[in-house]
Amino acid sequence: MVRYAKEHKSQTRQRIIETAGRRFKQDGIDASGVSTLMKDAGLTNGAFYAHFASKDDLVTTAIADQLKVQAETVVAQAAPGRAGLEQIVRAYLSPLHRDNLGEGCPNAALLDEIGRCTDTTRQAYTDGVLVLVDGIAARMAPEAPASAQVKALSLLGLMAGTLQLSRALTDSRLAHELLDQGVSNALALLDAGQRV
Template identity: 35%
Template sequence: MKVSKEKAAQNRAALIETAARLFRERGIDGVGVAEIGKAAGLTHGALYAHFPSKEALAAEALEHGLQISHARMTAAREGRLPSLSELLDSYLSEEKRDDIANGCALAASASDIGRLDETISARYSDGLEKMAAVFEKHLHAHKVKGNQREKAMAIAVALIGAIAASRAVLKAQPELANEILRAVRRTVGEIAGE
């Protein structure tokens, strides 16, 4: 039975959304195509009807996650854009750290990306550039002295690393995990002129 174009588009979107969530939760190598298909309510054969490989799906899933993360960072709050302080507080919160499935795709996939192909690395690079650009606009608005692009990139990478490191130690040393978030928040705030 042939699937309509509309249903095919829905199936593709379900695969991308499911893969994005599962890849953030368990890493790209930690999830198989059969599991992704099943979690999306489809077969792994349906997955290969939409994507030539798991890597192609990973690239699309990463892009999807990055779009969601960017939209959250730039979404209006109470009729205005979020302040730099609000962005830092939100990103470095315990709630965001603990919600891996819905968290930042950059933080969740940082260690995976270096082992994958250039297409996926390019998507990650674009997402990192967009994140840094958000911070650069805030630094410019605050008239922070020095190389604003360099500082914005340092802030973006510090936040990603803080979430990754905090998650890594959370089970063994929850107090250290929280200390990491607080230390990076305070230090990044100083860089940003807060």
Template identity: 55%
Template sequence: MARYGKEHKEVTRRRIVKSAGRRLKKDGLDGSGVTTLMADAGLTNGAFYAHFASKDDLVAATIADQLQEQQVLLRQLADEPDGFTRFVRAYLSPGHRDDAEEGCPSGALLGEVARSSPAIRRAYSTGILGVADDLAALMTPGAPAAGRRQALGCIAILVGTLQLARAIDDPQESEAVLAEGARAISALLAAPEA
């Protein structure tokens, strides 16, 4: 019987992580068990432990992957003169609000991450601080290190706005929340540093 090579194992792991990202953002961290997460990847439970030590290990890897994807996007936008504005507009759009499965892991999972295991919180903390650094570089291209605090404030506004807009059942009120979030970011950026 032939064994799969290292490359095949990595491709399979990536497939599991990608499909888990969509499912976890849709159903929450506790909304799906290993069986469902593996079925989404087209695999059986038996394959799970060849890739992950536990469900928490998978969740941590998935959150890290999702936040790395955000960093890649922010770095791509850094080459565009209106990259920050485009990012905020897309983040606070009705399309993003309505598509948690394909959207930001913070907007979908933040409350659960705060109550999860140390490994998941560590993966999230590392990832979101990386996102903050890349967002700072996008916000203040000449001095990204000075912009980290502002970037964290911006992330707080973005995520809180998105979560509130998703929770409100009236579409017009929800869109008003998105618009107010964008105004709050503009005010944050216009305010002098304390």
């Protein structure tokens, strides 16, 4: 019997989390069975329980990981201030993001299912989305980010809903126009209440 180093187990676990996150966003949580998730990770079904107590455990972990990655790679790496906010909005409401579910935002891909998940999963989502939102709020109101938290959450909701609706439309012209209008609406929300 081959014994693996602790790093190997940790790397394997992370591979499962990352591939599950992409599969969940692509196909949905309910439509993604353990066997498919493990096949995506290049592992057998039997290896699953060496890393997770249940599929719910993996869902919770994958959602938290997806939000952490989004906060680190999208929000934290955007330009400072208003320019960074516009960069985030334009990238989020782009045809590229719309057309790449598996690589995109977990909010737009999974909100409807997260709302029906366990309390543990919903708490992991809440914790992760607040990190994301707080990063946006810090750009909205650097002097008092807490005062902009609800506005930042509203911005995320506007963007996620617009992206979801654009993904659902079969009329590509209308879907593109919706993204463009979403950008205008999001930028107007950012500017609402600002001194000129």
